[in-house]
Amino acid sequence: MRQTWRWFGPNDLVSTDDMLQAGVEGVVSALHQVPTGDVWTPEAIAARQGEIGTRRDGSPSGLSWEVVESLPVSEAIKKQKGDWRQHIENYRQSLRHLAGAGIEIVCYNFMPILDWTRTDLAYRVSHGGTCMRFDIVDFAAFDIHILRRPGAVEDFPEDVVAAAAERFSGMGAKRREELTRNVISGLPGATESLTLDGLQAHLDEYGTISPDELRGNFIAFLEEVVPLAQELGIRMCCHPDDPPFPLLGLPRIMSTEADYKAMMDAVDVPENGITLCSGSLGVRPDNDLPGMMRRLGERVHFLHLRNVQRESDQVACSFHEAEHLGGCTDMVDLVAAVVEEEARRRAAGRADVSIPFRPDHGQDILDDLGRRSQPGYPAIGRLKGLAELRGIIATLEHRTHGLGAS
Template sequence: MRQTWRWFGPKDLVSVDDMLQAGVEGVVSALHHVPSGEVWSVAEIEKRKAEIARRRDGSPSGLAWEVVESLPVSEDIKKQKGDWRAHIEAYKASLRNIAACGIEVLCYNFMPVLDWTRTDLAYRVSHGGTCMRFDLVDFAAFDIHILKRPGAAADFAADVAEAAGDRFRAMSDEAKTALAGNVAFGLPGAAEHLTLDDVRAHLAEYGAIDAGRLRRHFIDFLEEVVPVAEEVGIRMCCHPDDPPVPLLGLPRIMSTEADYKATLDAVDLPANGMTLCSGSLGARADNDLPGIMERFGDRIHFLHLRNVKRESNGLFGSFHEAEHLGGDTDMVALVAAALKEEARRRKAGRKDHQIPMRPDHGQDILDDLTRRAQPGYPSIGRLKGLAELRGIMTALSHERHGLPA
């Protein structure tokens, strides 16, 4: 697998030099400052490539921008309202510009309103480090009592809604503000930061859009943009919902194996692919990650390898970001399945036989705790995860003791 690392640009507190010392082979980045629906120009893409290509002292880094994550799909496209048709044309233009700059893999998502959701961005674990956590009761307290979404209580089990009320009443004003900020947290340097009023406005516009209609909108989008991606040589790969369940009364359509099968079958072109995120899909107990790798390997264009620890035995509940080898996903089995897929591709002569992967998220440990980089993206925590994953890859690929090629 191609070992990559996510970088949020010059404002990222983890530098190009840090990436280089971590031993990564390629970089995952995006133009977070460009608003959704606008064209990524060749000039802006080349500027980011140049930033990645040099170290702090100006010398060449030897690294290149290899994966885009993410070229955002606007809310207008998802809702098919406002300027959605113009936004699709802008997306096509961006695809052509990305390809012209030599980048071949594009990760994106189709999650309504919020790209990802956590209730705690610095949850302390037993060894003293911190991680991101989704607490179902805290989220219910936010939905019912802070956002005050009409009908929210009915979307939770009675015991969860009751516990949420108790927890909300025990919260200080500072804790309530922190919880709201955590749920609506955006990417650093992003062009859009959502307020509670923004979230309420989006929810109102999604009121008539159920899962079936949102999936139809997604397929409409794919039918427009995937042929362009196919034409210019870009492999698009949709990231799963995070968490992979309906939230805030919004539909979720990329949460299970069945969801992926429906959309990949609907636009059955090689450029229409999947980002297998073991953390997002792994938050649901019914998602078989090694099996998904085996069954969808032909269309998996990007891997996010991280682990979560589910905190209940139900289909979905609270969870936190675990160490890469310490959660509920069998990471060894997943990596073995990915290596088998790569061997199959090499045998078939595929140019894309090497699948890019990155150590997704990581616990804040050691100096991460004072650096305070983007939540989920510490330097040392991700380096630890990458080292563990690299060890699995090396062992499974060993010429005497590893898997047969």
């Protein structure tokens, strides 16, 4: 398992020097400054590679850009509206440029509008650190009473609707503004100038698009992109919905094992694969993460290893980001399934034996609390998670090679 680290570019408060001290082997990054739908140029890609390869003092870091996360799919492509055909061609051109730069793994998602959704970006946990949290009652209060989305009441159980009304009535203006900012944080490229009317306008665009229609648009995208990726030697890996249940009336099509199976069957080549995110998928009690890895592992090209604590047994539930070895997913069994898959690949002579993973998200602890890094991406919290995962991997691989036998 290859240890990687997500980096948001030169403005990221966690530097390449920090990554080196964490002991990572490769970097996961993207060109966030390029508008979605535009071409990633060779010059911009080379510039990012140079930034990753350089320490603060100008000396070589020895690190390289190994995984793209994400090469975003535009809303036009998802809806098949406007310039969507040109956006697909631009996407294809970006893949050519990435392949020319030696990058072989591209993570992306097909979530409408929101890349992720949380209601609290600094929820305090028992040890005094903070984490991201999704509170279903807070979200319902936002959807029904702040956004005032038509039909929102029908999308929540009666008890949640009642609790949301009470919660909203007790909210001051400051909390209402904070909640709105937190939800909008999951909008790609969102800025403070995005209004609630603007968000509703985005939602209206999806008003007539059913899950089946969105899935059809997704397959059409795959049919255009995956054959080229196969030709270029690029492994495409789709990230699941986060959280993996419907929000804001939007269709969700990548939330379960059945969703992934349908996606892979639609374009059945090895390059059409999976980003197995244990945090996103682990929110649903009906998702068996170790089992998914064992059943779908041959198409898993990238791993996000994190854990969440569900706060009820409902599919649409409140949850918060747990410590990597805490929460509801058996991380030891999941990592064991990955090590087993790598052993199968080694025996089959596959070139992609070592599956890259990153310690996804993390709780803000110690100096993280004053650093104010990207939400979910603290330095020390992720380092703690990586250290814990590294220990599991070392133990399992030790046993696999028979070195621990008495």
